Amino acid sequence: MLFSQILGHEHIKNHLIRSAQLGRIPHAQLFIGPEGTGTLPMAIAYAQYLVCQNSKDENFGENESCNLKFNHLQHPDLHFVYPTVTTEEVKSKPKSLDFLQEWRQFITENPYGELSDWYKVLGVQNKQGEIRVDDAQEILKALALKSLEGSYKIMIIWMADKMNIAASNKLLKLLEEPTDKTVFILISENEEDIIQTIRSRCQVLHFNGLPESSIIEALVSRENIDEKLAYKIAHQAQGNYNKALHILKEDNDELPFEKCFVDWVRAAFRAKGNAAAIHDLISWSDHIASLGREAQKKFLNYCIDMFRQALLLNYQADKLVYIEPSVANFKLEKFAPFVTGNNITEIFKELSDASYHIERNGNAKIILTDLSIKLTRLIHKN
Numbered sequence: 001m002l003f004s005q006i007l008g009h010e011h012i013k014n015h016l017i018r019s020a021q022l023g024r025i026p027h028a029q030l031f032i033g034p035e036g037t038g039t040l041p042m043a044i045a046y047a048q049y050l051v052c053q054n055s056k057d058e059n060f061g062e063n064e065s066c067n068l069k070f071n072h073l074q075h076p077d078l079h080f081v082y083p084t085v086t087t088e089e090v091k092s093k094p095k096s097l098d099f100l101q102e103w104r105q106f107i108t109e110n111p112y113g114e115l116s117d118w119y120k121v122l123g124v125q126n127k128q129g130e131i132r133v134d135d136a137q138e139i140l141k142a143l144a145l146k147s148l149e150g151s152y153k154i155m156i157i158w159m160a161d162k163m164n165i166a167a168s169n170k171l172l173k174l175l176e177e178p179t180d181k182t183v184f185i186l187i188s189e190n191e192e193d194i195i196q197t198i199r200s201r202c203q204v205l206h207f208n209g210l211p212e213s214s215i216i217e218a219l220v221s222r223e224n225i226d227e228k229l230a231y232k233i234a235h236q237a238q239g240n241y242n243k244a245l246h247i248l249k250e251d252n253d254e255l256p257f258e259k260c261f262v263d264w265v266r267a268a269f270r271a272k273g274n275a276a277a278i279h280d281l282i283s284w285s286d287h288i289a290s291l292g293r294e295a296q297k298k299f300l301n302y303c304i305d306m307f308r309q310a311l312l313l314n315y316q317a318d319k320l321v322y323i324e325p326s327v328a329n330f331k332l333e334k335f336a337p338f339v340t341g342n343n344i345t346e347i348f349k350e351l352s353d354a355s356y357h358i359e360r361n362g363n364a365k366i367i368l369t370d371l372s373i374k375l376t377r378l379i380h381k382n
Contacts (some may be wrong), residue, residue, distance in 0.1 A: 001044045001070065001111065002054075007241055008214040009038060012205060016046050025050065025152075026203040027178040030160075030186045030194065032380045035114040035209025036240030040107070040158055041268035042207070044070070044078075047154035048155075050183065051077050059380045066149055073104045076178040081139060083115070083129030083162040085122050095134040112242040115159055119294050126292045128359070131163040136170030143174070143182055153182045171381030175201040181217045195304045203223055209239020223248060236322050260288065262327045264372065265335065271376040281372040289364035296364055300355040307347050310339040350374050 003013045019025060050055065053068035069075035080103060084094040095102070102121050106113060119129060126143040139155060147153050157163075163171065175184065175198065186202060188194055194202075212234040218241065219230035225248065237244035264284055270277035288296060309323045312337040327333055339347070354371045356362055 001041055003045045006038050006041050007218050008210045028175050028202040030182040030202035030204045032191045036112050036242035037207045039109040039186045039187045039207050045155050050152045077153045081135045082158040085124050085127040093134050114242050131167050133166035136167045155184050208267045215244050251307045257299050260331045263305050266378050268376045272380055285368035288368050296358050297355050300351050304351050307339055310336040311344050338379050343378045347378050348357050
């Protein structure tokens, strides 16, 4: 993967190229950016630039075999670690190497894919992905091998915040005593999710959401769609190229979330002074609880976005509103007056707390029912 194939982030590309040319290559770097902004493809392009010793304009005729291996993600000096779960084939102690073929296919098909896309490949259901100590052991083995090209060995740890404590401690020792010409690239969506001891040993690079112009250009040139449609999709994607592709292909996970959200707030409105409507909220909670934990967390994040959009609309910041509900008889304009400065902070807190408890394996039915009952009070708050 070449820098020229990465959308936007020209300043980061220039920084990585310049630092490599000057020989100032940190042994540990942390790429932080929201989903769909290209942290993973940028890490791969950087790895290819270092290992294959490509020139600034990426004319790779000098080391064609090296670049060819990278194109197939099969270079012996390129290593990946990523969250995994037990499956029918791998029933215990799963590690990244067990799913290497699926991982290569996943990146090849959608290098901007997010964690939930990868979990679909694994079929996580109600499990939560994790990077375990067995992965850390494999890192030790991989980095003990001699470099094939005689240059750098690259270890890319995708969603590094999913490392458990044992794996984090192993990695910390490696970062404290790095082997020669080894580069660690850790990737996460939130800097605070990485433990402080590891974060302090990395050079941090922050990725912003992609500009609409970059997404529009990519959709037009790569997906061959009309510029007007590309503009509409880019606006809805909010800097997330992966989301733009899902919207284009009409396989966006948020489409069923929209109906779930509308059913939820409608039941919350009916529940005021109507005990029978509480049964609707309990049924709703049972339905959401039947989804996998990752889907539950993603839905709660979607709810936060919906309330934020309603608040913006209520305060007449129409240009910042990008969600266009398609559920029958539900208008964001009519819902917006119920989301104000008096209740938005508490609503956000309750949604965030619910997501936190679900991630820590709390009982989803109890958490969501409690959240629903609190919403009936907050949504009617003057």
